Amino acid sequence: xxxxxxxxxxxxxxxxxxxxxxxxxxxxxxxxxxxxxxxxxxxxxxxxxxxxxxxxxxxxxxxxxxxxxxxxxxxxxxxxxxxxxxxxxxxxxxxxxxxxxxxxxxxxxxxxxxxxxxxxxxxxxxxxxxxxxxxxxxxxxxxxxxxxxxxxxxxxxxxxxxxxxxxxxxxxxxxxxxxxxxxxxxxxxxxxxxxxxxxxxxxxxxxxxxxxxxxxxxxxxxxxxxxxxxxxxxxxxxxxxxxxxxxxxxxxxxxxxxxxxxxxxxxx
Numbered sequence: 001x002x003x004x005x006x007x008x009x010x011x012x013x014x015x016x017x018x019x020x021x022x023x024x025x026x027x028x029x030x031x032x033x034x035x036x037x038x039x040x041x042x043x044x045x046x047x048x049x050x051x052x053x054x055x056x057x058x059x060x061x062x063x064x065x066x067x068x069x070x071x072x073x074x075x076x077x078x079x080x081x082x083x084x085x086x087x088x089x090x091x092x093x094x095x096x097x098x099x100x101x102x103x104x105x106x107x108x109x110x111x112x113x114x115x116x117x118x119x120x121x122x123x124x125x126x127x128x129x130x131x132x133x134x135x136x137x138x139x140x141x142x143x144x145x146x147x148x149x150x151x152x153x154x155x156x157x158x159x160x161x162x163x164x165x166x167x168x169x170x171x172x173x174x175x176x177x178x179x180x181x182x183x184x185x186x187x188x189x190x191x192x193x194x195x196x197x198x199x200x201x202x203x204x205x206x207x208x209x210x211x212x213x214x215x216x217x218x219x220x221x222x223x224x225x226x227x228x229x230x231x232x233x234x235x236x237x238x239x240x241x242x243x244x245x246x247x248x249x250x251x252x253x254x255x256x257x258x259x260x261x262x263x264x265x266x267x268x
Contacts, residue, residue: 067232068165068178074150076117077169078102080110088172090225093149098141099264102224104130107137129263132202136256138263153233156254157186165228166238172221179216188212190249210249211236218248
């Protein structure tokens with residue numbers, strides 16, 4: 001890397017067309033899109049990061065892995081059928097109307113969208129709205145969804161490091177659905193490599209004001225997954241990650257919460 005030069009990152013996709021699997025291998029940061037036919041990889045063992053000492057007198061936060069397990073019933077696989085391929089990502093329950101949040105790049109160009117819950121029940125979904133400029137989308141399950149929405153942290157992160165848990169669809173990633181990490185920095189600008197964004201696309205070439213996470217590997221299919229604090233509240237939307245380092249980036253929830261709320265208020 002040249003001194004003073006910002007690192008550049010790439011998206012990656014694994015596609016299957018005409019019986020041939022084509023792998024586009026990322027050498028930098030990856031915005032995750034996978035197809036239904038990706039071979040699952042055995043999950044590696046993840047080491048939990050110890051929580052900092054707490055001064056709370058009335059309650060002690062649960063271990064992060066336990067926080068993640070409680071929330072998993074509200075995390076789903078997002079399956080987006082495109083013209084010649086299928087993309088998989090992760091979504092999480094946003095409200096009581098059966099609305100789920102994911103990344104816009106997961107459902108971009110989708111002809112049909114389905115969500116599959118933890119009990120392997122599949123629901124047809126519609127894209128209520130998406131904003132590719134910040135890479136967010138809201139999907140609605142056509143037949144509703146039973147469950148409490150994930151609680152939201154509506155305050156901006158002002159202190160780091162912050163231990164967190166990333167949740168994902170193991171069906172989409174082929175790896176563990178719970179990963180322990182640490183938010184090491186906020187307000188990061190993350191550039192993608194030239195050519196990653198198609199001409200005429202509204203998708204960003206630089207992701208602004210991102211949360212930087214480290215401490216656990218993140219995989220294709222994690223896109224759209226929630227990042228939770230030790231109280232089980234969503235603080236971010238996992239979007240980008242390194243394929244060869246335990247480093248990832250999430251969209252801060254506070255930056256997009258108003259827009260997500262407006263999307264979910266629409267009639268689908």
